[in-house]
Amino acid sequence: MTAVLQIVFDGLSLGSLYALGALGIALIFGVMRLVNFAHGDFIAFCVFAMLWPSINAAAIVFAGNLPFYFLIPLLLLIGATLSVLSEVLVFRRFRNANPATMMIASFALGFVIRHLLLMLFSSRPKSITLWPSLGLPVELLGARIPMLQVVTIIITLAVLAALSLFLKRTRYGLEMRAAADNFTMARMLGVRANGVILLAFAISGMLAAAIGLILATNSGTADIGMGANVMLIAFIATVIGGLGSVPGAVAAGFLIGAASVVFQATLPHDARVFRDAFVYGAVIVVLLVRPQGLFAPKSAKQRV
Amino acid sequence: MTLLAVDDITVRYGRLTALRGVTLSISEGEVLFVTGPNGAGKSTLLNAIAGVVPLASGAITLNGADLTGAPPESIARRGFSLVPEGRHVFGALTIEENLKVGAGMRADKQQIVGDLEFVYHQFPMLAERRHAAAGMLSGGQQQMLVIGRALMTAPRLMAIDEPSLGLAPKIIDQVYEILAQLQAQRKLTLLIVEQSSTRAMMTGGRMILMRGGRIVLEGKAGDLARDECLRQAYFGFGDH
Amino acid sequence: MSRRPSVMWQTIATPVLLIVVLLAIAAVTYQFGSRAFNRTVVEMFINIIVVTGLYVFVGNSGLLSFGHISFMCLGAYATAWLTIPPVMKSITLKGLPAWLLHTQLPMWVAAPISGVFAALFALIVGRIIMRLSGIAASIATFGLLGVVNNVYSNWDSVTGGQGSIVGIPPTMNAWIGWLGAAVAIAIAYLYSISRSGLALRATRDEAVAASASGIDVVRERLIAFVVSAFIIGLAGALYAHFLSIVNPGSFYLRTTFITLSMLVVGGMYSLSGAVGGVVVISALIEMFRNLEKGVSLGGLTIALPNGVQEIAIGIITIVILMYLPTGLTRNREFSWRGWPRARRLPQPVQTALKESN
Numbered sequence: 010m011t012a013v014l015q016i017v018f019d020g021l022s023l024g025s026l027y028a029l030g031a032l033g034i035a036l037i038f039g040v041m042r043l044v045n046f047a048h049g050d051f052i053a054f055c056v057f058a059m060l061w062p063s064i065n066a067a068a069i070v071f072a073g074n075l076p077f078y079f080l081i082p083l084l085l086l087i088g089a090t091l092s093v094l095s096e097v098l099v100f101r102r103f104r105n106a107n108p109a110t111m112m113i114a115s116f117a118l119g120f121v122i123r124h125l126l127l128m129l130f131s132s133r134p135k136s137i138t139l140w141p142s143l144g145l146p147v148e149l150l151g152a153r154i155p156m157l158q159v160v161t162i163i164i165t166l167a168v169l170a171a172l173s174l175f176l177k178r179t180r181y182g183l184e185m186r187a188a189a190d191n192f193t194m195a196r197m198l199g200v201r202a203n204g205v206i207l208l209a210f211a212i213s214g215m216l217a218a219a220i221g222l223i224l225a226t227n228s229g230t231a232d233i234g235m236g237a238n239v240m241l242i243a244f245i246a247t248v249i250g251g252l253g254s255v256p257g258a259v260a261a262g263f264l265i266g267a268a269s270v271v272f273q274a275t276l277p278h279d280a281r282v283f284r285d286a287f288v289y290g291a292v293i294v295v296l297l298v299r300p301q302g303l304f305a306p307k308s309a310k311q312r313v
Numbered sequence: 314m315t316l317l318a319v320d321d322i323t324v325r326y327g328r329l330t331a332l333r334g335v336t337l338s339i340s341e342g343e344v345l346f347v348t349g350p351n352g353a354g355k356s357t358l359l360n361a362i363a364g365v366v367p368l369a370s371g372a373i374t375l376n377g378a379d380l381t382g383a384p385p386e387s388i389a390r391r392g393f394s395l396v397p398e399g400r401h402v403f404g405a406l407t408i409e410e411n412l413k414v415g416a417g418m419r420a421d422k423q424q425i426v427g428d429l430e431f432v433y434h435q436f437p438m439l440a441e442r443r444h445a446a447a448g449m450l451s452g453g454q455q456q457m458l459v460i461g462r463a464l465m466t467a468p469r470l471m472a473i474d475e476p477s478l479g480l481a482p483k484i485i486d487q488v489y490e491i492l493a494q495l496q497a498q499r500k501l502t503l504l505i506v507e508q509s510s511t512r513a514m515m516t517g518g519r520m521i522l523m524r525g526g527r528i529v530l531e532g533k534a535g536d537l538a539r540d541e542c543l544r545q546a547y548f549g550f551g552d553h
Numbered sequence: 554m555s556r557r558p559s560v561m562w563q564t565i566a567t568p569v570l571l572i573v574v575l576l577a578i579a580a581v582t583y584q585f586g587s588r589a590f591n592r593t594v595v596e597m598f599i600n601i602i603v604v605t606g607l608y609v610f611v612g613n614s615g616l617l618s619f620g621h622i623s624f625m626c627l628g629a630y631a632t633a634w635l636t637i638p639p640v641m642k643s644i645t646l647k648g649l650p651a652w653l654l655h656t657q658l659p660m661w662v663a664a665p666i667s668g669v670f671a672a673l674f675a676l677i678v679g680r681i682i683m684r685l686s687g688i689a690a691s692i693a694t695f696g697l698l699g700v701v702n703n704v705y706s707n708w709d710s711v712t713g714g715q716g717s718i719v720g721i722p723p724t725m726n727a728w729i730g731w732l733g734a735a736v737a738i739a740i741a742y743l744y745s746i747s748r749s750g751l752a753l754r755a756t757r758d759e760a761v762a763a764s765a766s767g768i769d770v771v772r773e774r775l776i777a778f779v780v781s782a783f784i785i786g787l788a789g790a791l792y793a794h795f796l797s798i799v800n801p802g803s804f805y806l807r808t809t810f811i812t813l814s815m816l817v818v819g820g821m822y823s824l825s826g827a828v829g830g831v832v833v834i835s836a837l838i839e840m841f842r843n844l845e846k847g848v849s850l851g852g853l854t855i856a857l858p859n860g861v862q863e864i865a866i867g868i869i870t871i872v873i874l875m876y877l878p879t880g881l882t883r884n885r886e887f888s889w890r891g892w893p894r895a896r897r898l899p900q901p902v903q904t905a906l907k908e909s910n
Contacts, residue, residue, distance in 0.1 A: 113617065252686065296684075
């Protein structure tokens, strides 16, 4: 029983990370049809923002030393700012470009950010300790679950709830949903294009910061590639969920997290290294059966 | 009082010139019909006024303000509302949410509630299912919805592109009845693109005929519809 | 009425011109270039092969691919498996099947086989990816890159894991590089004037009309994907011989970005753009490499910090995309008369409320 509970929490917390990542992508894709390949690098940037630039293996933690009630809002702000700056400086010029151009632009931006971090910090992962008490297990129904997992799940659920409320109940949320449905029509009804897009980018940036915080706390290191692993799965989740469907992306993130953990637990020991390969295999099966994604929105077909 | 003045505008899509030197004006409270064969530039004209397509040259003035080159949201906030061809409801949103989108830019909360009630009163079948997803509605219902949605922006001038497209005649009757009511009760100025000149004749008001991106004929809707020259101009008889 | 010249007669000037110019570069490099310069030029030729392969898919289908370097990885490792002396293989790559452990083939045989290996892999995964919509397909190729990198980094017994495997015969030089590039250009050209290439470009420019004309989009995309994989697999094989070692890190994000950048800067939809883009970006990289090493100006050595190279290429790519979205060649091809000669299809008309997915 305790083993099952542990697996459940493993799956939920891993799925939460993927879901948050997929959410960040889906929000921007919804309003702008842009796939932000730089998102993984936003995550890394937020983590490294806590450190002074140095090439040593021991990080000189700078902002990371702040108490959590300063650090968390600060990092969220940094994430939002980076994201919004990307929109204003780079993506704004590509509003009407074709999808291929936009994707390369975001890929290029990610590339630049990554190499900027490389230049400042070198590729050696740095150790940082954030809230080590979160690594301690918590007794839940007889099982010992790492506190961080519980925190991750709670944060994710809170974020999803808050975002849902925002989208469904506020005027700006309504405008975002309308813009995601039909951008030009929304503008013709007075919805400000720039406003909606900046909002999407800001939220997405904050999500990146949150993921960064969770990853850094979990692994105790800051590593240039740390966002990339999560984002690889997050991108796959948006495709499986159905491009254009925000709830679909989130659901798919949780599904992949669950599948990953289940494979890990049920595969024979030697094959565990290929747990990832099995997950990809499952993804392939889904795509074979439903290429448009599990929860594709009804307006997915192009009207002639 | 002139509400909208379109001054010698030209619109190009790449190398294709869709509008050449089009000039027109609409007075407050008027109904202006735009008719003509396919490809004449009628939709382009409406899209140009709405700010959705850029002008290659010329100017557009709404309510005295120069709106040339302004983004669509600014033009909408100035009192111009376009109901484009093909309905374009926000399929993922409910009927009520669709209606509320347009009201976002307004500050007068009381009036918004009043307008919402007005729309539901005019279109009772929308009221019945106000929390249903808009994507599930029939063509006629969607047309009602988009007109109601445009109304929620409290426009001074409402433009509708092909309101009767794909609708059963009875529904078209209903739509025009409502438009006539709106015009009478709320002094709404209307700019309607309509392929059927009979409709225009029945409704009254002014009419312009476009062909090849130009205005080729202008006059009272009733007069023109009866006149032989409308048919000739429409089909290009006697053209060089 | 005179007979209209065939398509080949009208357009063959482009590949011929490209191949001849590259031949000149190879000749000059081989005769007069320093050893370091030769290596730079060989690397450039290999990149030309990769980007040409990339053009075959991206240029004709209009779909962006992030996964092409996984084919380079496949081709490189296949060549490693086929050409490393059995003595060395038996020690480091115990997981390989016996017949592979005992085989050693010369480069001329192993390289095309490696290309075919990559192409077969593309045939299998392409079946799934090409059924997805445009943007989803691009994301899927990104996934492909990640998956291949993941597998190759972890399957220690077969690929040596994250470390490098050594022992590939270093048989590359500027002539072979040129030959590879010429072959790639020829294949790319023949594909693009073929029926399949034409059909695919129709789907690129007007998807709905093409499909209504009976073109099987998935099939045509798959063909381009497989041809592209063969070319890039070949490049991977030559790259293995060039470096004499392989490791998964060389076939991941940096290479993916650099090659995409080369294509985009040159002009995504043009073969001349592909080749031209490689030359331009290679020159820039070389320049930055030298600047990073340090330039002595009268006693003082000025050096740019390491890593400026990549940042600069990234920024240049973004800027070119902003102001010259069709690349330096404006998507046109080089030809004899009037260079470059306009030969592209007119742009489709953008209507105001076009709903894209």
